[in-house]
Amino acid sequence: MPVKRDDTHQLIERELVVFKRPNTEVWYCRYKVEDTWFTQTTKERDLNKANAAAQKILAKALLRKEENLPVVTKRLRDVAQLVLKAMEARIASGHKVDSYTQYKRIIDKYLVPFFGSMVISNITSETIEDYEKWRVKEMGKTPKYSTVRKHNVVLNMIFKEAISRNLMSGLKMPYLETKGQKSERHATFTVYETNIILANMPEWVANGRQHHKEKRQVVHDYVRVLVDTGARPGKELLDLQWKNIEFEVQHETAGVQFVEDEVEKEEMIDYEREYVELSNGPYDEEGNPLPNTVWTPIVSLFVDGKEGTRHAVGYDMTYRVLKEIANRRYKNIRKSNKLQHLIETKNEDKIFMTSDGEGLASALHMFQHFLEEYNMLKDRNTGRKRVLYSFRSLFSTAVMDYDDVDMRDLAKALGNSPEMLMKRYDRGTLKQIKHKLKAPNARQALFKPVEVPDLYQSAKVAAKASKAKSKAKTKSQ
Structure with missing residues (x-):
């Protein structure tokens, strides 16, 4: 005993x-x-x-x-959980917490593995320096300035939570210096390379496996709207709903356009007649557009992004893409213009998603696979990888080079922070300048059909065609 x-x-x-x-x-x-x-x-x-x-x-x-709270709250991992729970509570009450997923990843992958078992009041500036060295080894590289800033934001949130609960003194809160590798500018695309991308995408969509084909089609839709609007890739467009769209039709006097091909002429007339139905522009007694009128849809997208809620503007291509998506996904709507119906009824479905409701979380990954397949992933001059963000610099350059769009107008269209002069004295609004942003020359250049040279052909498709040709030859013998 x-x-x-x-x-x-x-x-x-x-x-x-x-x-x-x-x-x-x-x-x-x-x-x-x-x-x-x-x-x-x-x-x-x-x-x-x-x-x-x-x-x-x-x-x-x-x-x-x-009460579903940590039993002990002196260790960093427990306080970090309190921070996450506070964000989750805000989400549950209807507030948007855009950075939750990112912050949770930083906590789970970096902060808890290093600081987790430490008593939060014992973490010092020296401990932070040790963490920074460990983080470089863990990442396999020196993190970018923006990455370090996000880590520091999360750490400060955790320290402030601990201070509010009397788990540490404000005087003991370590100073967090944001230092990191300076971010390089994204590699861009030329107008010609954009033509090649848009020429190759239908083939890429058609050659996808059955369960990937629809997602590839959504990426194709997404890319065309990015090129046409200059919107920020990510949540600006991926969170867009039909109810966030408005459009109008602008008509301008122009020279008579002669079209010899009868099929093309009929398609053009149908397309222009569709615009007539959506506007009060000039048309004859039978409802046909007058021959010297050019019809252009102006699509306003109310996006919620980096700078808060703003307008992005698209034109003919954006209208066509939205119409294609509406016709493809909403076969059950018995309306001649499904797009108009979805907008008028303020439909809350997200636009860039598959028919079964799957979003485009893997859009960048899929797009970079596409670029790699068609020998376009890296910029030939810098060796840097292209990303979806590359279309934003392409758009800016194209509308300035081809149509001389004013820098002020462009800054408003892209939702960038204006320079101090514009911030203090400029009172223009996007509503006032959206007609000037049409930039027809740039858009004609960006969406120009081209012959794809061998350099940008898919090796996979070529191998498949060669195999099919050999098989057919063998059968004929």
């Missing part, structure tokens, strides 16, 4: 124990919540007082567990 120790007292069997550590007169308690044991000082030297303190500690721990 084990000898009963004077320095250990079991208050609740297998649940609460009061004990003394060597070389100290203070009593500690060890308590269990569910299947986990925790240790904490009672701060008492008298056994009776220590027993009462231990009972209170256990009661508080059980209450915290019942």
Whole structure:
């Protein structure tokens, strides 16, 4: 039978124990919540007082567990969970917390593995320096300035949460310096390379496996709208709903356009007649557009992005793409103009998604696979990889070079932070300048059909065609 120790007292069997550590007169308690044991000082030297303190500690721990809070909150990992829970509560109450996924990833992948078991009040500037060295090894590279800034934002949120709960003093909060590798500008596309991309995408879509084909089609839609609007890739367009769209039709006097091909002429007339139905422009008694009128749709997209809610503007290509998506996904709507119906009824479906509701979280990954297949992933001059963001610089350059769009107008269209002069004195609005942003020369150049040279042909498609040709030749013999 084990000898009963004077320095250990079991208050609740297998649940609460009061004990003394060597070389100290203070009593500690060890308590269990569910299947986990925790240790904490009672701060008492008298056994009776220590027993009462231990009972209170256990009661508080059980209450915290019942309220779905961490039992112990002095370690960084526990405080980090409180920060995440606060964000989750905001999301549940209907608020947007755009950075939640990113912050959670930083906490789970970097902060908890390094700081997790540390008592938050013991983290010093020296500890932060050790973390920065560890992070470089973990990432395999020096992080970019923007990455370091995000990590520091999350750490500051955790420290401030700890201060608000009296788990650390504000005076002990470590100073976080944002230092990192300067970000390089994204490699861009030329207008000609954009023509090649748009020429190759239908083939890429057609050659996808059955379950990937629709996602590829959505990427194709997404790319065309990025090229036409200059919108920021990511949430600006991926969160866009039909209810966030408005459009009008602009008509301008122009020279008579002669079209020899009868089929092409009929398509053009149908397309222009569709615009007539959506506008009050000039047309004859039979409802046909007058021959010297050019019809242009102006599509306003109310996007929510980096700079908050703003307008992005698209024109003919954006209208065509939205119409294609509406016709493809909403076969059950018995309306001649499904797009107009979706906009007027303020439909809340996201636009850039598959028919079964899957979004485009992998858009960049898929697009870069496309570029790699067609030998266009890296800029031939810089060696840097192209990304979806490359279309933004392409758009800016094209509309300025081909149509001399004013820098002020372009800044408003892209939602960039204007320079100080514009910020102080300019009062123009996007509504006032959206007609000037039509940039017909740039858009004609960007969406120009081209013959794709061998350099940008898909090796996969060529190999498949060669195999089919050999098989056919063998059969004929």
